Amino acid sequence: MPHVDLLLIGTGSGNSILSEDFSDRSVALVERGTFGGTCLNVGCIPTKMFVHTADVAATPGVSSRLGVDETLDQVRWLDIRDRIFGRIDPIASGGREYRTVHQDNSHVQVHEGTATFTGERRVQVTPNDGGPPVELTADQIVVAAGGRPFVPAIDGLEDVDFHTSDTVMRLDRLPEHMTILGGGFIAAELAHVFSSLGVAVTVINRSGALLRQEDDEVSARFTELAAQRWDVRLDTRVRSVSQQGGTIRLELDGPEGSTTLETGELLVAVGRVPNTDLLDAPAGGLGMNPAGLLVVDEYQRTTVEGVWALGDICSPWELKHVANHEARVVQHNLLHPDHLRASDHRYVPHAVFSSPQIAAVGLTEKQARAQGTEISVAQQAYADIAYGWAMEDTTGFAKLIAEKGTGRLIGAHIIGPQASTLIQPLIQAMSFEQDVREVARGQYWIHPAMPELVENALLQLE
Numbered sequence: 001m002p003h004v005d006l007l008l009i010g011t012g013s014g015n016s017i018l019s020e021d022f023s024d025r026s027v028a029l030v031e032r033g034t035f036g037g038t039c040l041n042v043g044c045i046p047t048k049m050f051v052h053t054a055d056v057a058a059t060p061g062v063s064s065r066l067g068v069d070e071t072l073d074q075v076r077w078l079d080i081r082d083r084i085f086g087r088i089d090p091i092a093s094g095g096r097e098y099r100t101v102h103q104d105n106s107h108v109q110v111h112e113g114t115a116t117f118t119g120e121r122r123v124q125v126t127p128n129d130g131g132p133p134v135e136l137t138a139d140q141i142v143v144a145a146g147g148r149p150f151v152p153a154i155d156g157l158e159d160v161d162f163h164t165s166d167t168v169m170r171l172d173r174l175p176e177h178m179t180i181l182g183g184g185f186i187a188a189e190l191a192h193v194f195s196s197l198g199v200a201v202t203v204i205n206r207s208g209a210l211l212r213q214e215d216d217e218v219s220a221r222f223t224e225l226a227a228q229r230w231d232v233r234l235d236t237r238v239r240s241v242s243q244q245g246g247t248i249r250l251e252l253d254g255p256e257g258s259t260t261l262e263t264g265e266l267l268v269a270v271g272r273v274p275n276t277d278l279l280d281a282p283a284g285g286l287g288m289n290p291a292g293l294l295v296v297d298e299y300q301r302t303t304v305e306g307v308w309a310l311g312d313i314c315s316p317w318e319l320k321h322v323a324n325h326e327a328r329v330v331q332h333n334l335l336h337p338d339h340l341r342a343s344d345h346r347y348v349p350h351a352v353f354s355s356p357q358i359a360a361v362g363l364t365e366k367q368a369r370a371q372g373t374e375i376s377v378a379q380q381a382y383a384d385i386a387y388g389w390a391m392e393d394t395t396g397f398a399k400l401i402a403e404k405g406t407g408r409l410i411g412a413h414i415i416g417p418q419a420s421t422l423i424q425p426l427i428q429a430m431s432f433e434q435d436v437r438e439v440a441r442g443q444y445w446i447h448p449a450m451p452e453l454v455e456n457a458l459l460q461l462e
C-alpha cells in the first residue's frame, strides 16, 4: 500500500500549505472537484466579480438624485459571465497543472477522486475517472475538505431544476424573475447581483428578518432597505415546489396564508454543510460535533494524532480568511512540531457584499448585554460625517460597543458604503487591545474622508 509523509485532502485552502519547505517530503494531494475549491471557483471570487459589476450597473438607478441622469442601456449577461469565468477557470486549471506536471512538484502525487477514511491515517481514493480505488496511508494528514450547499427537504424540490451558488453564476440566460430561498449571506449578495442586472427578485425567508446573525439594528435596517428593492417575503415557508417547462411553481405558507408564486429560476441558499459525510470521518476515528464539523483543538489537531483539519470542514465561521489563517497555522505546526502555534479566533470579522454593504466584528449589542458586560454603545450616521453627507447617504451607520471602564471595543457593526473597508481600524483596535480613546485621538484622520465615520463613532463612546 503506498505510503506518503503528508496527505492533503482538498485543494481549496489546503493547497496553500505546500510551500517549498515541504519539497523533501513525499506528498499526496486528493481533490474530487475543481482545483482551488469553493472560494476561487464558486464562492468569494466570482461573487465579488459579479457584485462589482452589479454595483456599476446599479449606478444609473441612484445617480439622478445627484443631478446626473444616466441610463443603463444593456446588460450583456453572457459577456459578463464569460469575462468572469474566463479569468477564473484558467487559474483553477493552471493550479492543477502546476501540481500535476511542474518539476517543483515532483514529490507530489495528485489523485483526482474522493478520499474516504478506512482507518486512522488511512484513506481510500475513488478516482473520478472510474478507475480502481487506491489505498493510501500517511504519517500526517491534513483534512481541508470544506463544505457544500445544504439542500432542505422540501416536497418536490428534487424534481425541479433549482440552482445553488455552485451553479447559478453560470446561467445561460438571465430570467425575468428569480426566487431566492434564504435570508443569509448568499441571498443578500446574489439578490443584489441579479436585481442590479435587471432580474425581478423575490426573497423568501423563514424568519422575520434578513441577515439575522447581524446586530438587530443592522439586520432591521437591511431588511427595510431590501424590501424597497426586492419582493421580500418574511416568516414564509415553502410547502412544495413543482415545475412545468421553464416555470417553477412554489406553494408558500406565510403571513397572508397559502399563496402560489411562479418564477423562472429558483436559487436555494439556506446554508452549507461540512463534507464530513463524504469523508466517512468516523471510520478515520475523527471526532465530530453535532453540526458535523470535525473537532479540532487550538492547534488545528483533530482527535487522531497526526491528522489536522482547517477551514469549513471544522470551522463554524465558514469564511475564507479564517480558512487561510488556519492553513498558515497548520503549515507552521507541520514544519515545527516542537513549537506549535495556536489559531487566533478572538475577533473574526465578516462582510456582506450586498447593497448596502455590511461589515462586523465582535459582539452584537444583544450578545454583549446577555454577557452582563457594562457597555457603552455609540451610533454614528454616514449622513453626519462630511463624505457621507456629500454622498447624500441617509441610511448607513456605524455602531460600536465598548466595555465601560476598560475602554476596550467589544463589537463594531457598519452598514453603508465601503463598510468592508471602513471596519479594518476597528478590527485592528480589538486585535491589539487598543484603548478606544487612544485610537480616536492618538492619530490623524484624513478630512473629509470616509474613515471619519469611525473616528466620530469612537468619540461618541462614553
Ligand SMILES: Cc1cc2nc3c(=O)[nH]c(=O)nc-3n(C[C@H](O)[C@H](O)[C@H](O)COP(=O)(O)OP(=O)(O)OC[C@H]3O[C@@H](n4cnc5c(N)ncnc54)[C@H](O)[C@@H]3O)c2cc1C
Residues within 6 Å of the ligand: 009, 010, 011, 012, 013, 014, 030, 031, 032, 033, 034, 035, 036, 037, 038, 039, 040, 042, 043, 044, 045, 047, 048, 113, 114, 115, 116, 144, 145, 146, 147, 165, 186, 275, 278, 279, 310, 311, 312, 313, 317, 318, 319, 320, 321, 322, 323
Ligand atoms: C457563494 C459564496 C460566496 C462566498 N463569499 C465569501 C467571501 O466573500 N468572503 C469569505 O471570507 N468567504 C466567502 N465564502 C466562504 C468561503 O468560500 C469558504 O469559507 C472557503 O472557501 C472554505 O475553504 P476550505 O479550504 O475550507 O474549503 P473549500 O474551498 O470548499 O475546499 C475543499 C475542497 O475539498 C474537496 N473535497 C471535499 N471532499 C473531498 C473528498 N472526500 N475527497 C477529495 N476532495 C474533497 C472539494 O472538492 C474542495 O475543492 C463564500 C462561499 C460561498 C459559497
Ligand SMILES: NC(=O)c1ccc[n+]([C@@H]2O[C@H](COP(=O)([O-])OP(=O)(O)OC[C@H]3O[C@@H](n4cnc5c(N)ncnc54)[C@H](O)[C@@H]3O)[C@@H](O)[C@H]2O)c1
Residues within 6 Å of the ligand: 152, 181, 182, 183, 184, 185, 186, 187, 189, 205, 206, 207, 211, 269, 270, 271, 272, 317, 318, 319, 350, 351, 352, 353
Ligand atoms: N461575504 C461573505 O463572507 C460570504 C458570502 C457568501 C457566503 N459566505 C459563507 O457561506 C455560508 C453559506 O451562506 P448562506 O447564505 O447559504 O447561509 P447563511 O447561514 O448565511 O444563511 C442561511 C439562511 O437560510 C435560512 N434557512 C436555513 N435553513 C432553512 C430552511 N430549511 N428553509 C428555509 N430557510 C432556511 C436561514 O434562516 C438563513 O436566512 C455563510 O454562512 C458564509 O459563512 C460568506
